[in-house]
Amino acid sequence: MTDEALHPFGPHFGFGLYVHWPYCARICPYCDFNVYAAKDRDPSLLVEAICADIRAHRNRMPEHGALDSVYLGGGTPSLLAPGDVERILKAADEAFGVKPGAEITLEANPNDVMRADLAGLRSAGVNRLSVGVQSLRDSALAFLGRDHDADGARASVAQAMRVFRSVSVDLIYARPEQQADDWQNELADVLALGMPHLSLYELTIKEGTPFGLAVGRGQITPMPDDDQADMFELTQDILGKAGLPAYEVSNHAMSPEHQSVHNLIYWQGGDWIGAGPGAHGRVTVGGHRYAYEAHRRPEVYTANVQALGSGWGDAERLEPNAIAQELLAMGLRPASGIDIARIEAVSGRPVSREKIAVFVDQGWVTFDQGVLSLTPSGRLLADALTAQLAS
Structure with missing residues (x-):
């Protein structure tokens, strides 16, 4: 692996x-x-x-x-x-x-x-x-x-x-x-x-x-x-x-x-901090991935930082399926594509090779040494293809 x-x-x-x-x-x-x-x-x-x-x-x-x-x-x-x-x-x-x-x-x-x-x-x-x-x-x-x-x-x-x-x-x-x-x-x-x-x-x-x-x-x-x-x-x-x-x-x-x-x-599944009113972040701590959004109203955000030392609003520990779906949706956007093994490692289940084969035959994706990438025509269908592969 x-x-x-x-x-x-x-x-x-x-x-x-x-x-x-x-x-x-x-x-x-x-x-x-x-x-x-x-x-x-x-x-x-x-x-x-x-x-x-x-x-x-x-x-x-x-x-x-x-x-x-x-x-x-x-x-x-x-x-x-x-x-x-x-x-x-x-x-x-x-x-x-x-x-x-x-x-x-x-x-x-x-x-x-x-x-x-x-x-x-x-x-x-x-x-x-x-x-x-x-x-x-x-x-x-x-x-x-x-x-x-x-x-x-x-x-x-x-x-x-x-x-x-x-x-x-x-x-x-x-x-x-x-x-x-x-x-x-x-x-x-x-x-x-x-x-x-x-x-x-x-x-x-x-x-x-x-x-x-x-x-x-x-x-x-x-x-x-x-x-x-x-x-x-x-x-x-x-x-x-x-x-x-x-x-x-x-x-x-x-x-x-x-x-x-x-x-x-x-797009590649890295970490980022979001600071400022309404900013979103994805951070990995202790092997777990968290999604959070800072308070949206500037005055609430500022008051919370002053009182609590943080502008964080809601924070959620993401479940494996949610992480896998996000990695797939974002990872297909760049031309470099994404290694399917990453998706499978998170979700614990295989991505359908039958669906991938159909998409390859249609000219929508390429699948080379485990890396799935959209073709130019496949970019028009990015959301639909992601939904099919994630189901």
Whole structure:
């Protein structure tokens, strides 16, 4: 049995810290994240609570080594000053250590990029910027409720690339009434920016969001599933030919050095701490895997850290079947796939070779030396295939 089968999850597959900054200057109508209007809030109390929460994790996880990555997401962490980012990273380094050359990512809105002290953020420790461009069409940006225009987006990416070696751009496609030829032209415009990493997400309309309510009123008609599938395949083809192949269902990189270290921790079954209101974590302690979510409301999170020393809300020890299903669902997302022996070691039962053989015959997966991987056509069916294999 391989070492991976003996130890099928945990920090040896990567160890990261996710920091959730919940405030936004404007809340987008498609967003269902744990976010709140920034207004004129003083960030200092929440920054200190996040730092204290990170330090508290050290006591729970005494055997964990240094961090492979830190990811500041949100919300809009680019609203933070470099000094606040430096305080958070210092707390992480004091608590666990941050490996030399570790990936330190900060999500940023284009307008913030143009007015932020990027050199200060780099000096604070950030070495990768993820810019929420979302579109290079002004009409689409207006529909998505963004506060920047296409020219501002282009300028922000150029500015980011002058300061940071690794820059990622987020885009949202499969928008209502979006045409394939216009998306092809938009992708060409994006590729001309020259960034080494792209994250492309089909517009997902969630219940309870303004978009979800608009769909219920008949004001928005989501793109039909078949058209979304066509858009996905077009995207894969264009980016593959442009030298940014998919290394995961929604993520494309120019080379392995620009793949997201932090996201690979999620996909490969590593451990990560979640700090900040509503942040999720997965940690392995004493051979058991725990899932937890920090308190969602910033004021409750801060008060709990001040009173109890921790922002943790609910924590759950995961049962073997839940761990196995999560490893399978996440492990199939990257192009590298997952060793089935890991799934079987956790669940204690075999993954159906008959089902795998059918999926191979259909051209949806490859199965080589125990490693199961999705093919490009299989990526369209990732959730359905996972459900079949987990049953």
